[in-house]
Amino acid sequence: MSEETVPLNTEKRIKEAARKVFMEKGFDGTTSRDIAEAAGINVALTNYYFRSKEKLFKMIFEDAHREFFHESHELLQKPISLREKIPQLMAADFNLFSKTPNLSLFLLAERHRHPELLASVEQPSALGFFLNQIQEAVEQGEIRPMAPAHVLQLIMANVQFVYLSKPVMVQCANLNPTTYADFAGQHQQLVTDMIMNYLFNF
Amino acid sequence: MSEETVPLNTEKRIKEAARKVFMEKGFDGTTSRDIAEAAGINVALTNYYFRSKEKLFKMIFEDAHREFFHESHELLQKPISLREKIPQLMAADFNLFSKTPNLSLFLLAERHRHPELLASVEQPSALGFFLNQIQEAVEQGEIRPMAPAHVLQLIMANVQFVYLSKPVMVQCANLNPTTYADFAGQHQQLVTDMIMNYLFNF
DNA sequence: ATAAAAATTAATCAATTGTTTAAAACATTG
DNA sequence: CAATGTTTTAAACAATTGATTAATTTTTAT
Structure with a gap:
């Protein structure tokens, strides 16, 4: 019943193992024999x-x-108000990164060090829709005036950094590594509250 | 008058070059010959x-x-109110990371992948002082009740992620890479405002 | 059952890795 | 100047790297 009971076909076995190793050690830190x-x-x-x-x-x-973009893709272009959408987006992101805690570091680090290995990351049109929605909300006085990119930045930063900074936080704030998921959960509520307050009460 | 006019002694030349290369490509991505x-x-x-x-x-x-901790060290234990201290801390951090934009990624990524190469990062007592100050402010009803670690997380996340996410932001929000410093500057004001509001108005 | 195709293996390849060596160039001191 | 110590060099080291080979096993199809 453990995790080694999945036979799978060889191709998927390799891909799954490669994902695990690459995500942990990066492209440069991973050897062919590590994967094998x-x-x-x-x-x-x-x-x-x-x-x-x-x-x-x-x-x-x-x-x-794809994993990162796909999860929020539908949500981003859903015809609901920002008051609903932003908390749902943050919850979805928190959910994703709590399941794959070092996805964020993997994406950021490898993108920085090997931009040439990143083929076609189509800037999803759903994101454009979302940024437009923010722009309109600003123009109609529904939310505090700011460039839409700032909202995107606020959401991503406050969700992803909790997982990026786990080792630092554990050391600096003496947090228990085993209960870090709890801390992240509390932080989700906190930052969602904070961002919503800041955007809508001004 | 360019940057190649600094002779220096060999030891410092190596260290300086190594810093540049290591910060850009990481430990695994850097070869001895790269440094040389x-x-x-x-x-x-x-x-x-x-x-x-x-x-x-x-x-x-x-x-x-040390570069990261030192800059805020004195500030952290200064006997001033949080209302003064937090904006100053964030400004100092923004200043540091705007001068060394990928310091954050370097610290986070290498710490994750090579914790064994991180010798003695003494958890600075100044940080403990700051966390205490937050705890007391909470108990006296000066700021919104929360675990001090959340405040630390808020500060670090909203400062560092702007620099971590530059490539992503440039692509996703169609920002101009050359004016990204401006965006970061605006964001500093924005997040400082947001965090102070959230902590003190409740 | 047999032939053809596909999957897997151990062994090997040249290139690159971090590191060392032994000699040369340079500097310092008597 | 000679002698000594320090710095720098080119060359080489064994080990590891990503990749390929050619042979073998397994599967598939007839």
Whole structure:
């Protein structure tokens, strides 16, 4: 009943193992043999199914981006008010990153160090819709005037940084690593409250 | 008058080059020859002055932490009210990270991937003083009740993430990379305002 | 059952890695 | 100047890297 009971086909085994290892150690810190060992297969199979370490990484990297964008995609263009939408967005993001705590660091770090390995991250049109919605809300005096990018920044920062900073917070504020999920949960409520207050009460 | 006019002694040349390369590419992405080339010296000199790539990295890594902590050290334990202190802290942090935009990513990423290369990051007592000050302010009803760690998280997140997310923001919100510093500056005012409002008006 | 195709393996490849060596160049001191 | 110590160099080291090979096992189809 543990986690090693999934046989799967070889290709998926490799991809799953590669995802785990790449996310933990990054492209540069990961060797072909790391992946092979994690997947329990021969080193040559990685190049048999995917043609190179680089090609494999590109797939994982793209998947990770899709995972990030996809979850909020529908929500972003839903025809509901910002008063509803923003808390739902933040909840969805918190949910995603609590399940995959170092997705954020992976995306940010690898994007910084290997922008060439990031193929086609189509700027999702849903995001454009959301930014437009903010702009209109500003113009109609519904929310505090500011460039839409600031709202995006507020949401992303206050959700993702909780997970980015876990080691730092554990050390600096003497938080218990095992109860960090609780802290993150409290923080979600807090920042959602704070951002909503700031946007709507002015 | 450019930047290549600094002769310096060899040891400092290496350390400076190593800092630049390590901060950009991380420990795993940096080769001894990368450093040598950036410093304009022979490969062997890195091991002559510092005994290994690992030892050199440890120094750089520690220095980067000191840079981060030192700047706020005095401020943190200054006997002034939180109403003064928090905006000053955020301004100081913004100032630091605007001068070294990828310091944050470097610290977070390398700490995650190579915790063993982080020697003695003494949890600064100044931080303890600050957290105490917050706790007392909560007990006296001066600020909204919350665990002090949340305040720390709010400050760090909203300052650092602006620099962490530059590539993402540029792409997602169509920001101009060359004017990103302006955006960051506006955001500083915005988040300082937001956090102060949230803490003191409740 | 047998042939063809696909999947897997161990062994090996050249290139690059961090590090060391031994000699040369430079500086310092008597 | 000679002698000594320090700094710098080119060359080489073994180990590890991503990738390929050619042979073998397993699967599939006839």
